[in-house]
Each structure stands twice: as C-alpha cells, then as structure tokens.
Amino acid sequence: xxxxxxxxxxxxxxIVTGGGTGIGFAVARELGSLGAKVAICGRRxxxxxxxxxxxxxxxxxxxxxxxxxxxxxxxxxxxxxDHFGQVDVLINNxxxxxxxxxxxxxxxxxxxxxxxxxxxxxxxxxATANAAFIPQxxxxxxxxxxxxxxxxxxxxxxxxxxxxxANLTKSLAVExxxxxxxVNAVAPGVIRSxxxxxxxxxxxRDAIRASPVRRLGSPExxxxxxxxxxxxxxxxxxxxxxxxDGGASLWGDQWPIPEEVPQxxxxx
Numbered sequence: 001x002x003x004x005x006x007x008x009x010x011x012x013x014x015i016v017t018g019g020g021t022g023i024g025f026a027v028a029r030e031l032g033s034l035g036a037k038v039a040i041c042g043r044r045x046x047x048x049x050x051x052x053x054x055x056x057x058x059x060x061x062x063x064x065x066x067x068x069x070x071x072x073x074x075x076x077x078x079x080x081x082d083h084f085g086q087v088d089v090l091i092n093n094x095x096x097x098x099x100x101x102x103x104x105x106x107x108x109x110x111x112x113x114x115x116x117x118x119x120x121x122x123x124x125x126x127a128t129a130n131a132a133f134i135p136q137x138x139x140x141x142x143x144x145x146x147x148x149x150x151x152x153x154x155x156x157x158x159x160x161x162x163x164x165x166a167n168l169t170k171s172l173a174v175e176x177x178x179x180x181x182x183v184n185a186v187a188p189g190v191i192r193s194x195x196x197x198x199x200x201x202x203x204x205r206d207a208i209r210a211s212p213v214r215r216l217g218s219p220e221x222x223x224x225x226x227x228x229x230x231x232x233x234x235x236x237x238x239x240x241x242x243x244x245d246g247g248a249s250l251w252g253d254q255w256p257i258p259e260e261v262p263q264x265x266x267x268x
Contacts, residue, residue: 002033003224008231010035013084015077017067017124018094020047022193023144025054026219027091027226032058034227039080039087041065042094059084067094067120073127087132089230092121092165093144097158099199110157117161122168125183129172134179140230143169143185144222147245153255162187166241173239182238184229189245192216203254210252217246 014031018024019040028051032038037059042048048062061083065076080087095117100109125141133139145162146152152159166185173183190196190207208214225244228234243249 002030004034004227004231007035008227009089012088013037013039013080013086014089014091014230015039015041015080015087015124015128016091016093017065017120018042019091020044020051020062022195023188023191023219023222023226024091024093025051026193026223027093028060029055029058030220030223030227031089031091031230032060036089037061037084039063039084041067041076067124068115070123070127073123074131077127077131081132086136087128088138089140089142090125090128090133091142091144091226091230092124094120094124095144095158095161097155097161099154099203100157101154102156105157110160113157114161114164117158118164118168121165125168125172129176129179129181133181134176138180139176139182140234141169141172141181141183142226142229143183144226145185145187145241147187147189147243147249149187149243149249169241170239177238182229182235184234184237184239185241186222186225186229187241187243187245187249188217188222189243189248190216191219191222193219206254207248207252210248210254211245212247212251215246217244 009031014036016024016028019028020042028038028040032055039061043066045064052060052062066072097113143165145165148159148162169183169185
C-alpha cells in the first residue's frame with residue numbers, strides 16, 4: 001500500500017546511496033513501485049545484488065561506490081547517466097557510526113565518521129548537482145540524517161556530522177533554488193532495520209523507553225516521508241529538516257546521568 005498515486009515518479013531516475021539495506025532499500029523499493037528508475041550503491045557488492053533481485057519489476061542499476069571518495073562518486077554518477085540518460089532525484093542515505101562515550105573516541109574514529117556522514121553527503125550532492133541537476137534546471141535532494149535536535153550523547157562524532165548536513169541542507173536550498181533544485185532532510189529516530197544489529201539490546205530498549213509513542217519506527221515510515229519530499233508535491237518545501245522519531249526529540253533521554261555529579265562552590 002502506498003500514499004501516492006501510481007506512476008508519480010514515471011520517467012524519473014533516482015539515486016539512493018546505501019540502497020541495498022535498511023531505510024535505503026525501503027526508499028528504493030517505494031520509488032521503484034511509483035515508476036522511478038532506481039540506481040543504488042554501497043560499499044559491498046553482495047547486498048546490492050540481493051536488493052536488485054528483490055526489486056522485481058523495477059529498472060535498477062546497482063554498483064559499488066565509496067561515498068568517501070570523490071572520484072568514485074563522479075564515476076558512479078556518470079555510469080548512472082550513461083545507463084539511464086539522466087538523474088532527477090538523489091537520496092543521501094549512506095553513512096555509518098558506532099556507539100562510544102566521547103572521551104573514548106579516537107581522533108581517527110571521529111574523523112572517519114565525519115568523513116563518511118558529512119563529507120560523503122557533500123561529495124555526492126556536489127557531484128550530482130554539477131553533473132545533472134544544475135545543467136538540466138531541476139533536481140531533488142533528500143538527506144537522511146539522525147535525531148540531533150538535542151545533541152547526540154553517546155555518538156558525538158555522528159551528531160557533529162549530521163548537524164553539519166542539516167546546516168548544509170539549509171545553505172544549498174537557498175543557493176540552488178535558482179537552479180530548480182530542492183534540498184531537504186529527514187531525521188529518523190531509532191528505526192527497526194538491519195542497522196540496529198551493531199548496537200547492544202539495552203540501547204534498543206532505552207530507545208523505546210525514550211519515545212513518547214513507545215515503539216521504534218519502521219523503514220517504510222521513513223520512506224513515505226522521503227518519497228513525499230522527493231516528489232512534485234513538495235515543490236514549495238525546501239531547506240527543511242523533518243523529524244520522524246515518535247516525538248523522542250521533544251521528550252526522551254537515552255543518556256543516563258548519575259544522581260551525583262561534581263559540584264563546584266558558587267562564584268562569590
């Protein structure tokens with residue numbers, strides 16, 4: 001079942017980074033079901049092949065691409081253009097991080113997450129805009145970030161990177177409006193997808209407790225919002241960050257703070 005009319009994305013080509021699993025796959029499947037030709041990429045070949053096999057009835061281009069490598073991105077975008085003739089939509093979904101208290105994150109670990117989540121998003125957006133969107137005078141970008149409304153304690157590296165993407169979304173929305181490009185972001189809370197496998201069960205339990213609706217989200221719920229923002233229905237929407245987190249950004253606390261913390265005498 002879908003919210004949208006049949007053929008909404010007919011004659012359009014959409015790139016979905018990280019499209020082999022989780023939220024990315026759900027988005028690729030929904031875009032394809034609405035008539036889009038879909039290009040998916042990721043670092044590993046096997047998930048892409050598995051996803052391609054599952055996307056029955058959809059025209060799919062699948063190839064590996066490391067979003068940390070600008071040359072690889074430029075090559076991938078050209079392959080998509082050569083294969084389909086155009087690119088109309090970019091969903092920046094690929095990324096990754098690991099849970100850790102900030103004091104235990106190494107400089108290399110912090111840099112790796114920022115390079116993946118912030119620079120990777122910038123590199124892919126920049127390459128696609130210059131190769132396709134700006135020359136053709138139209139394009140849609142949807143960045144998938146995270147619930148960073150109140151910081152991201154426990155994963156400060158990705159909080160910094162995703163907040164950077166949120167600001168980048170606003171900046172590009174203004175600069176590229178003259179080219180017919182709309183740029184928005186969605187900020188999912190904790191979603192029940194394959195990405196949760198790397199996290200301890202207690203984190204998932206705490207996420208449910210921190211949500212006013214007392215459950216996790218689904219990839220399909222995120223996909224519905226992404227597809228709306230990528231569609232003509234959202235032509236008057238740009239530069240916005242849409243939270244889809246069950247209200248957790250307004251209420252929940254997942255980072256425990258001890259009852260006793262260091263206190264200092266008041267300044268006199």
